[in-house]
Amino acid sequence: MPDVTIASPVVVSPSSSAPPSAPVVAATGGQLKTSAFKVPGEGSSVVISVVTVVVLLVLWAVATNVGWIKPLFLPTPQAVFQQFYEYLTGQANDKPLWQHFLASMFRVFSAFFLACITAIPIGIAMGMSRVVRGIFDPPLEFYRPLPPLAYLPLIIIWFGIDETPKILLIFLSCFAPLALAARAGMRSASQEQINAAYSMGASYMQVIRHVILPSAMPDILIGMRIAIGFGWTTLVAAEMVAANMGLGQMVLNASNFLRTDIVIMGIIVIGVVAYLFDLLMRWVERTVVPWKGRM
Structure with a gap:
């Protein structure tokens, strides 16, 4: 008669909770074997993103060149690229694209920098002090x-x-998400980590610097990504104020003359620049907080 091995049951406490990606423990043959859910890699996501963009461009080209959509509503990709080339080389009846680009970059990143040096300290103070939270929470x-x-x-x-x-x-559009993210991040450190630091003789400021701030960094960086997105969203509204240069002003001026090709070209430029900066922020996040998602 063959031997029968009975696996020991695994008892899970009702109060314990494990994330979906936690290793699954399987007891077979009296030995514990661990297997984890496989998370899709970055390479597969990049391939899917590239394929999605290509499919959208093909659909756009087919729909406009065949005549399903009138050029007034959606111009062809060739017309948009032609406007991009003319603005890039200074052949358009407007300022060159680099002047609009530099004006918008100066406004967005000046406001974003000012928001970072003011909103992040205020958010940290809101997470540390009830008085500061009571002062800034209502207006925010x-x-x-x-x-x-x-x-x-x-x-x-x-x-x-x-x-x-x-x-x-x-600046105002960037300030609120940055301050709220910093305030939420100050509560990321667990009480066990704080008590462990105090038990090893750390002072209050050392706990803030070495325990709470590192725990808050992932939330602060996410807040920075959200804030810069709000900044680019507000750019067009900001450049409505008597601006003679800027990507938003270029789009608004073209819309007054029903130049849909220039409007779409400006939208694409704004979107691509914002996406590239978001990729930069993701790289900074992986560099500054490499432990995120691994604990």
């Missing part, structure tokens, strides 16, 4: 859901029509 939660066009007239009245209102409008 009040203006955060408001669209920038709602308070744009007030900014124009208060600060004029030069570069200040444009940068301020983008």
Whole structure:
């Protein structure tokens, strides 16, 4: 009669919870074998993304060249590329593309830098102090859901029509998500980590610096990615304020003359630049917090 090996049952406590990606323990033949769910690699995601973009471009080319959609509503890819070439080489009846690009980059990244050096310390202070949280939480939660066009007239009245209102409008759109992300990140450290640091003789500021801030960094970096996205979203509204240069101004000016090809070209440029910066932020995130998702 063949030997029968009975696996020992695995008892799971009702109070314990494991993430879906936790290793699965299988007891076979009296030995424990671990197997984990395989997470798709970055390479497969890149291939899928490239295929998706190619399919969309093909559908766009077919729909416009065959005549399913009129050029007024959606121009052909060739027409959009022609406008991009003319703006890039300075042949268009407008300022060259690099001047619009530099003006928009200056406004977006100036506002984003100012938001980083103000919102992140305020968010950290909100996570550390009830008094600071009580001071800043009401105005943040009040203006955060408001669209920038709602308070744009007030900014124009208060600060004029030069570069200040444009940068301020983008700054306000970046400030709230950064502050809230920093505040949420300050609560990421577990109480066990904090107590362990205190038991080894760490001071209050050492706990903040070596335990709480490293735990908050993933949330802060995610907040930076979200904030720069809001900054690019607000760019067109900001450049409505008597701007004579900028990608948003170029799109708005072209829309007044029903130049859909220039509008789509400007939208693509804004989207590509924003996506490249998001890729840069992902690289920074992997470099600064390599432990994220591995604990």
